[in-house]
Amino acid sequence: MTTLAICGGRLVDPAAGMDAAKDILLKDGRVAEIAGPGKLKNAEGAEVLDATGLVVAPGLVDIHVHLREPGQAYKETIATGTAAAAAGGFTSVAAMPNTTPVNDSPEITRWMQAPERGALVRVFPVAAATRGSKGEVINDYAALKSAGAVAVTDDGRPILKDGMMRETLAAAARVGLTVIQHAEDTRMTQGASMNLGPVSFKLGLRGMPPEAESSMVERDIRLVAELRESHPHLHVAHTSTAAALAAVRQARRNGLRVTCEVTPHHFLLTEEHVGLYNTHAKMNPPLRSAADRDAMIEGILDGVVDAIATDHAPHAMHEKEIEFELAPNGITGLETALGLCLRWLHNEWKIPLGRVLSLLSAQPAALLGLKGRGTLTVGSFGDVVVFDPKAEWTYLATESKSKAKNTPFDGWAMLGKVRWTVSEGRVVYGGA
Amino acid sequence: MKPAIPTTRHQRSTPPAPVSSFPYHPGSLLSVLDLTVDGVSQLLIRATKLDNEDPIVRDHVLAKRRIALLFYESSTRTRTSFELACKALGADTTLVSSLSSSIEKGESLKDTGLTLRALGAEAIILRHNSSGAAWLLEESTRLPVINAGDGMHEHPTQALLDLRTILTHLRPGLAGVAPDTLAGVTVMITGDILHSRVARSNMLLLPRVGARVLLCGPKELLPEQAARSGPDIEIERDFDAALAQSQAVMMLRIQAERLAGLQLDLDEYKRNYQLTGQRLAAHAPTAVVLHPGPIIRGMEITAGVADGVQSAILEQVTNGLAIRMAVMERALTAEDGGRA
Numbered sequence: 001m002t003t004l005a006i007c008g009g010r011l012v013d014p015a016a017g018m019d020a021a022k023d024i025l026l027k028d029g030r031v032a033e034i035a036g037p038g039k040l041k042n043a044e045g046a047e048v049l050d051a052t053g054l055v056v057a058p059g060l061v062d063i064h065v066h067l068r069e070p071g072q073a074y075k076e077t078i079a080t081g082t083a084a085a086a087a088g089g090f091t092s093v094a095a096m097p098n099t100t101p102v103n104d105s106p107e108i109t110r111w112m113q114a115p116e117r118g119a120l121v122r123v124f125p126v127a128a129a130t131r132g133s134k135g136e137v138i139n140d141y142a143a144l145k146s147a148g149a150v151a152v153t154d155d156g157r158p159i160l161k162d163g164m165m166r167e168t169l170a171a172a173a174r175v176g177l178t179v180i181q182h183a184e185d186t187r188m189t190q191g192a193s194m195n196l197g198p199v200s201f202k203l204g205l206r207g208m209p210p211e212a213e214s215s216m217v218e219r220d221i222r223l224v225a226e227l228r229e230s231h232p233h234l235h236v237a238h239t240s241t242a243a244a245l246a247a248v249r250q251a252r253r254n255g256l257r258v259t260c261e262v263t264p265h266h267f268l269l270t271e272e273h274v275g276l277y278n279t280h281a282k283m284n285p286p287l288r289s290a291a292d293r294d295a296m297i298e299g300i301l302d303g304v305v306d307a308i309a310t311d312h313a314p315h316a317m318h319e320k321e322i323e324f325e326l327a328p329n330g331i332t333g334l335e336t337a338l339g340l341c342l343r344w345l346h347n348e349w350k351i352p353l354g355r356v357l358s359l360l361s362a363q364p365a366a367l368l369g370l371k372g373r374g375t376l377t378v379g380s381f382g383d384v385v386v387f388d389p390k391a392e393w394t395y396l397a398t399e400s401k402s403k404a405k406n407t408p409f410d411g412w413a414m415l416g417k418v419r420w421t422v423s424e425g426r427v428v429y430g431g432a
Numbered sequence: 433m434k435p436a437i438p439t440t441r442h443q444r445s446t447p448p449a450p451v452s453s454f455p456y457h458p459g460s461l462l463s464v465l466d467l468t469v470d471g472v473s474q475l476l477i478r479a480t481k482l483d484n485e486d487p488i489v490r491d492h493v494l495a496k497r498r499i500a501l502l503f504y505e506s507s508t509r510t511r512t513s514f515e516l517a518c519k520a521l522g523a524d525t526t527l528v529s530s531l532s533s534s535i536e537k538g539e540s541l542k543d544t545g546l547t548l549r550a551l552g553a554e555a556i557i558l559r560h561n562s563s564g565a566a567w568l569l570e571e572s573t574r575l576p577v578i579n580a581g582d583g584m585h586e587h588p589t590q591a592l593l594d595l596r597t598i599l600t601h602l603r604p605g606l607a608g609v610a611p612d613t614l615a616g617v618t619v620m621i622t623g624d625i626l627h628s629r630v631a632r633s634n635m636l637l638l639p640r641v642g643a644r645v646l647l648c649g650p651k652e653l654l655p656e657q658a659a660r661s662g663p664d665i666e667i668e669r670d671f672d673a674a675l676a677q678s679q680a681v682m683m684l685r686i687q688a689e690r691l692a693g694l695q696l697d698l699d700e701y702k703r704n705y706q707l708t709g710q711r712l713a714a715h716a717p718t719a720v721v722l723h724p725g726p727i728i729r730g731m732e733i734t735a736g737v738a739d740g741v742q743s744a745i746l747e748q749v750t751n752g753l754a755i756r757m758a759v760m761e762r763a764l765t766a767e768d769g770g771r772a
Contacts, residue, residue: 190693198660204563204585204632272449277564290446297444321542321572323562325583348445412447 003027004425006386007041009051013058014358015366015375024056026382029424034378049427051386054419057357059091059121059383060338061364061374064155064180064237064261064309066330067093069117070108071100076314076403079118081334084312084402086120086421086429088335091383092365092373093121093312097128098156104128104139106147113148120428121421122383124150124370126180129168135159138167141175150368153180155237156284158216160186166223169232178233178259178368183216183244184208184285193325195286199271205325208286214243221251221258228256235367236260238311240285242295249304259367260299261309264340265331265408267296273408277324280408283313284329297349300359307364310337314404332407336395338387339414347415353389382425391417454567459555459576459763462566464588464637472641473608476596478758479751480607487520490757495522497764500553502544502569503580504530504560509725509749510580510590514557517756523764526553541565542572549573555763558582576763584627584690589759590724591633593751595641597744598680600751601720614643620674622648622705623684623732625658627691630724631684632661639664648674649705652694653686671705675715682722683707683732702731709736720744 004026011022011034023040025033033040041048067081078095085093095112097103103112109125117123127149131137133156141152152172158181159165165181172179189208194200196207217236224234239245239260251258265283270290274281281287299305313330320327341360345351365374372380397410420430455462467475482490499518503511511527518525528548530536535544541560548556555576558566563583570577581587599606602617619638625631625647635645635658645665647654659667668674675681686701707721721733721743729735738745 198657201626201655201657202632202661204583204629268447270449273447275450276452276454276567278450293446294444318540321568322540323560323568324564325562344447 002425003043003046004049004382004422004427005040005043005046006049006051006056006384008037009054009056009386011056011376012354012357013376014354015058015362016377019354022056024376024384026384026422026425029382031376031378031380031382034376049386049420053388054386055353055389056384056386058361058374058376059385059421059423060089060360061092061370062090062310062312062334062337063094063307063364063368065093065095065312065334066098066314067095067123068314069099070111075316078112078123079120080401080403081312081314082120082123084332084334084400086423087401087418089338089385089387089418089421090334091121091385091421091423092124092370094124094126094150094368096126096155097153098133102128102133104131104133106143109144109147109149121423124148124368126151126153126155128152129154129159129179130164133157135161135164138164138171141171141177145175145177149177150370151178151180151235153182153237155180155182158182158184158186162219162223165220166227169223169227169234170230173227173230173232178235180235180237181216181220182237183213183220185212185216188212193282194274195271195288197271197289199274203274203277210241210243210288210292213241213285214247217244217247221247221256224251224256224258225254231257233257233259238263238266238285238309239296239305240266240288240292242292245295245299245304252304259306260304261307261364262296262300262305263309263311264333264337267293267300268340268344269293269408278408279320279322279324279327280331280406282324282327282329283311283331300345301349301351305359306367308337308341308359309364310334314402315406317405320406330406332400332402332404334402335400336407336409336412336414338418339393339395339416340409340412342389342416343414382422384420384422385418386420386422386430387416387418389416391415393417454570456570456574457576459766460570460578461588461759461763462570462577462579463586464591464633466588469609469611469640472592472595472637473610475592475755475758475762476599477608478761479596479754482521482757482761483754490520491522493521493761494518494764497523497554498552499523499525499555499557499760500548501525501527501557502548502559503527504535504565505581507559507581509752510559513749513752514580514756517753518760520753521757521760523760541569545569545573545575549575555760578759578763581629583629585629586633587629588633589752589756590630591637592759593748593755594634594682594722594724595637596751596755597722597748598720600747601744602679609641611640612642614638614641617643617680618646618678619643619680619682620646620648620668620678621682621684622671622674622707623653624686625649625654625684627653627687628684634682635665636662646674646678650701652696672711672715675711675719678716679719680722681707681716681719684724685726685728685732698731705732707733707737709734709740712737712742722748725749
């Protein structure tokens with residue numbers, strides 16, 4: 001194992017309350033030492049990265065990505081998806097189970113983490129909550145957890161039946177796993193391809209009402225309250241409506257363990273960005289109204305939002321070059337998250353850098369209990385992102401490390417360029 | 433924990449709405465919004481001119497130009513009318529329909545369009561069951577694309593022929609239009625607004641030449657947000673009250689194929705919204721009655737009204753031919769096409 005010294009940078013580690021000029025030494029994949037500026041540049045046998053003028057922060061943690069393996073390698077592979085993650089500054093990604101077959105077994109969970117997959121950063125599988133994500137038979141959570149699963153979900157599909165969701169929450173609580181819910185009452189969204197409102201009417205598209213999300217979140221919170229004694233942890237994926245966020249806020253006030261994430265596209269874009277049937281603005285949950293978008297920003301400001309997650313959902317080019325109603329849901333996001341968060345959350349809306357980074361690392365890591373991730377205290381994993389906080393650049397989808405190019409952010413101005421990404425002590429992006 | 437961040441809710445800047453690059457081709461007609469009022473006026477004038485032209489002279493307007501009709505949905509009026517309009521101008525047409533082509537084998541809209549272009553098609557007339565399909569086809573082929581109806585979205589040539597019909601009755605002798613041509617005129621559209629591309633195109637076109645559009649129908653078929661689609665669009669749920677305010681009455685068919693599980697009491701619908709001779713005589717005795725077809729006699733309209741003196745339903749069909757000649761001439765000759 002090499003020894004790596006990152007010297008001369010501004011070390012921002014929100015979990016440790018650190019924001020100061022520091023050198024950091026990574027040894028055997030872990031953080032070995034933190035010292036004053038210039039102190040570690042002659043560390044014995046260390047390769048040195050000169051971080052003068054750069055921010056040195058915990059590697060980013062994305063708790064919602066689709067890496068498409070097993071079974072959909074034409075869209076993305078674990079190797080290409082994690083290469084995109086590394087390029088975006090992410091060192092930990094939680095991979096959703098809607099693969100082919102669905103990841104509902106310890107075998108697939110282990111397969112995804114095997115070295116043969118060629119992952120550049122750490123992959124944490126999220127296993128299916130029910131067999132085949134069909135919402136009928138509950139999986140063996142203890143076995144999945146010991147195989148490495150960090151949460152359970154039927155992402156892409158909601159767990160509709162009250163009884164099944166209650167059973168899922170209870171069973172997951174017994175083994176200490178989080179239940180991630182894709183909150184959508186699919187009975188209200190049949191045939192719909194965007195948010196329900198004046199824009200969907202104008203475009204002649206069937207719309208998904210905001211209540212399809214919020215009613216499911218409210219139902220789930222009711223179940224968490226009923227099961228209060230067993231302390232279930234509900235995590236609401238890709239929250240997109242003001243009403244759902246309000247329900248989460250209230251649940252927290254009531255002392256329930258309910259967390260939520262918001263994607264960059266839901267705090268930046270609205271249904272207007274569908275434009276004239278741009279399939280790169282089609283995802284589920286859909287882009288919502290300006291009022292909902294504003295509520296996401298408020299939620300980030302006031303702290304009810306626990307994490308920024310990308311819902312990185314790669315698709316092959318030909319799958320998106322079809323009729324809007326027929327195109328699959330989802331956009332990529334791993335390479336644009338940091339640049340958008342710094343450009344908008346930090347620079348435009350004045351959220352302190354440490355808080356933005358916390359939403360992208362410390363908080364999501366804590367939320368899923370990823371020990372030693374999302375922080376750079378001595379003994380933690382040597383997961384680091386080094387970026388130039390002042391660099392302005394333009395994102396070009398054609399240059400993506402992902403197999404897919406389906407992004408609405410092609411050609412957008414970004415702030416903060418990743419110089420190096422280091423995963424467990426190894427430079428995985430940026431070279432020497 | 434309460435962060436000490438000033439709330440800047442009202443002056444917060446957010447990413448701007450996207451700028452459209454459609455239509456790519458100046459001859460395309462994807463939406464009525466692609467046309468300026470002057471562009472609409474030019475089309476109406478050309479329609480009359482071509483309609484009255486010597487057929488031998490007319491035959492040279494688009495002599496031997498190649499036009500493809502690409503139809504993913506069944507159609508009587510629109511397809512025949514486009515085809516006859518193209519042929520009247522001397523163009524060669526070919527019809528590709530989804531049920532007798534490689535579309536059945538899974539060929540995409542993009543590839544079908546590119547194939548037609550490679551075969552020499554200079555313009556494509558598209559009827560498709562998916563909203564927005566015409567935009568995809570235009571982006572893929574960069575040919576002039578004429579939207580002959582896309583899902584529940586738009587049917588611009590229908591709105592243009594409806595306008596021509598309304599003008600014939602309410603502004604006889606007028607050749608073109610201006611932003612105030614139909615000032616003081618209320619056009620009501622009744623029925624299945626939600627699923628109707630005819631309603632959407634008319635709602636967006638008629639107010640731009642001065643008309644007020646009054647929408648009428650039950651909540652399931654006429655959501656409140658319809659009134660927010662553009663200026664001068666209002667909702668009046670009482671059919672008789674709407675009739676009393678209108679000089680043109682447009683009836684729509686209940687589109688059983690698009691109801692998608694919506695439960696509708698058809699007897700109640702007829703009771704509330706069927707256009708009968710009695711109602712017409714009582715509330716709108718001089719209004720012109722329109723219907724884009726196909727009509728379902730005894731459902732949204734009685735046979736007596738459909739065949740009655742106030743009905744302009746067959747005039748609409750005839751006007752379609754004239755309008756479509758003008759639209760196809762524009763598609764293949766116009767330099768800026770009166771683009772908005």
